[in-house]
Amino acid sequence: xxxxxxxxxRGNWATLLIPINNDDSINYKALSAEIDTLVAMQVDxxxxxxxxxxxxxxxxxxxxxxxxLLAGKCNAAGMPFQIGASHTSPVMARERVKRAAALQPxxxxxxxxxxxxxxxxxxxxxxxxxxxxxAPVPLVLYNPPHAKKRLSPEEFFQLKEAGINLVGCKTxxxxxxxxxxxxxxAPELSLFVPGHHLATGVSLGAHxxxxxxxxxxxxxxxxxxxxxxxxxxxxxxIEKGIQLFMSQYIQPFIxxxxxxxxxxxxxxAAIGGWANVGTRLRWPYNxxxxxxxxxxxxxxxxxxxxxxxxxxxxxxxxxL
Numbered sequence: 001x002x003x004x005x006x007x008x009x010r011g012n013w014a015t016l017l018i019p020i021n022n023d024d025s026i027n028y029k030a031l032s033a034e035i036d037t038l039v040a041m042q043v044d045x046x047x048x049x050x051x052x053x054x055x056x057x058x059x060x061x062x063x064x065x066x067x068x069l070l071a072g073k074c075n076a077a078g079m080p081f082q083i084g085a086s087h088t089s090p091v092m093a094r095e096r097v098k099r100a101a102a103l104q105p106x107x108x109x110x111x112x113x114x115x116x117x118x119x120x121x122x123x124x125x126x127x128x129x130x131x132x133x134x135a136p137v138p139l140v141l142y143n144p145p146h147a148k149k150r151l152s153p154e155e156f157f158q159l160k161e162a163g164i165n166l167v168g169c170k171t172x173x174x175x176x177x178x179x180x181x182x183x184x185x186a187p188e189l190s191l192f193v194p195g196h197h198l199a200t201g202v203s204l205g206a207h208x209x210x211x212x213x214x215x216x217x218x219x220x221x222x223x224x225x226x227x228x229x230x231x232x233x234x235x236x237x238i239e240k241g242i243q244l245f246m247s248q249y250i251q252p253f254i255x256x257x258x259x260x261x262x263x264x265x266x267x268x269a270a271i272g273g274w275a276n277v278g279t280r281l282r283w284p285y286n287x288x289x290x291x292x293x294x295x296x297x298x299x300x301x302x303x304x305x306x307x308x309x310x311x312x313x314x315x316x317x318x319x320l
Contacts, residue, residue, distance in 0.1 A: 001075060003137050004106035006167040008080070009190035010207050011044035012225040014214040015052045016070065017269055017277045024283050026062055032069060034275045039077045041219040041274075046074060047109060047210060049084030050142065052265040056088060057282045063096060071103040084109040086142060090126060098133045107167060109140045117148035120155060124162045131165045140168040140190075142210075153181035156189065170210050173197055179204040195221065196246045199239040202228045213242060215265045216300070216307075217272040223310035238306045245303040249296055253288055263288050271297050 016038075019030035038046050048070045049055035049063065058066070067083050074081035083105045085096035090113045100108050110130055112123055131139060143151055151159075151169075159166055168190030173179075182191060183205055193201040195211030214221040228235040250268065253259040263286065266279045270293045279287040301308055 001078075001080065001104060001106050004080065004082075004167065005138075006188055006190040009045070009107065009140070009168045009192075012195075012214055012218070012222045013045040013047055013082070013192070013208060013210045014038050014041075014043045014218045014221075015050050015210060015265070016046065016048045016066070017052055017215065017266055017275075018054050018066070018282075019277045020054075020280045020282050022280075026066075028065065028069065030276060031066070032073070034277060035070060035073045037275050038218055039073065039079050041222065043214065043218050043222050044208065044225070045080035045082065045106070046070065047082040047084060049086065050109065050210060051144070052212075052215065052262045053084060054262060054282055055084050055086050057285070060092075060095075064099060067100055067103055071105060075104075080106050082107045082109055082140060084142070086111040088114045094129060094133055097130050101134045101137045105137060107138050107140045108134050109142050109170070111142050111144075112147060112149050114148050120158060123149060123151075123155075124159065124164070127159060127164045127166070128162065131163075135165070138165045138167040140170065141166055142170045144170070145172045153178070153185040156182070156186040160186065160188065168192060168207075173201055173206065176204055179206070196239070196242050198225065199228050199232065199235040203232060203236065212246075212261075212265055212268060213307075215268040215272070216304075217274050217311065219274070219311040220272075220307055224307060227310070238304075238310075241304045242307055245300055248303075249299060259288055260285060267292060267296075271300050273297070 019027035021027050048066055070081055083100040085093060085100040085108050087093040087096055093110060097108055112118060113126060170192045173193035190207045192208050192210050193206045195209040195213030198209045211221055224235060224238060250264050253264055263281055266277060267288045269275060269277050270279050279290050281287040
């Protein structure tokens with residue numbers, strides 16, 4: 001597909017969750033069916049190898065297989081897609097970017113070097129090289145809260161001044177002052193924030209989410225984003241139920257029980273019931289026991305009734 005501009009990167013982008021077999025291998029048949037389901041749900045876009053896609057725990061052969069599968073299906077369907085080419089090793093990230101660019105995604109997602117915190121001159125040098133390797137495909141910077149180097153609005157401006165072809169970023173968001181600063185220093189970027197804060201983010205200037213809410217149900221998340229464009233007060237009301245469920249029933253798995261964000265994302269997908277991805281993470285990380293799904297599913301439907309009511313596709317679940 002053609003390279004995406006910042007104005008093209010909007011809305012509800014769904015992540016690929018990697019189905020893991022009991023022997024820790026990847027279930028490519030299930031992954032293929034998951035992509036087909038996301039395409040059928042007509043989300044704004046699909047991206048691979050974010051945190052929930054367990055990019056940090058793949059061989060290079062697996063990375064290439066996932067990337068080719070996504071590119072082939074999305075190009076055939078006319079579905080916008082991005083390939084996550086992140087790696088904790090800068091050298092390996094550069095090679096992933098080079099191979100991802102050959103598949104002609106709309107954009108390539110990267111993280112900053114993550115073993116020791118890079119200085120801004122090092123960040124600029126790193127992203128300049130990745131920009132050259134990716135050209136003409138632009139970069140999207142995934143800069144999560146746990147990153148060793150979190151960029152300020154002013155530092156995003158420094159990247160632009162350095163000539164780096166960055167069209168978007170995924171961040172934790174911030175308060176109203178942070179949004180004002182981002183509008184001042186990086187108005188050209190597509191700004192994506194956490195899914196469960198998306199309606200509030202849109203009200204302040206965000207453009208979309210690489211969304212944990214899409215993990216719950218991509219079609220409902222798509223309808224919720226569409227609602228933000230036509231009836232933001234109603235979308236904000238729906239957000240309250242989403243945040244209540246997340247804070248009371250999902251966040252404790254992370255904050256008090258020691259599970260990862262990606263474990264929570266797979267649990268959300270199992271609760272939503274739209275794909276048979278399972279809750280297993282790849283060794284050595286622990287997924288959340290699937291028995292939690294039957295406990296939490298009715299709670300989710302009660303607290304997020306308005307969210308689930310946005311679509312009649314709740315029972316869509318392919319045989320994988």
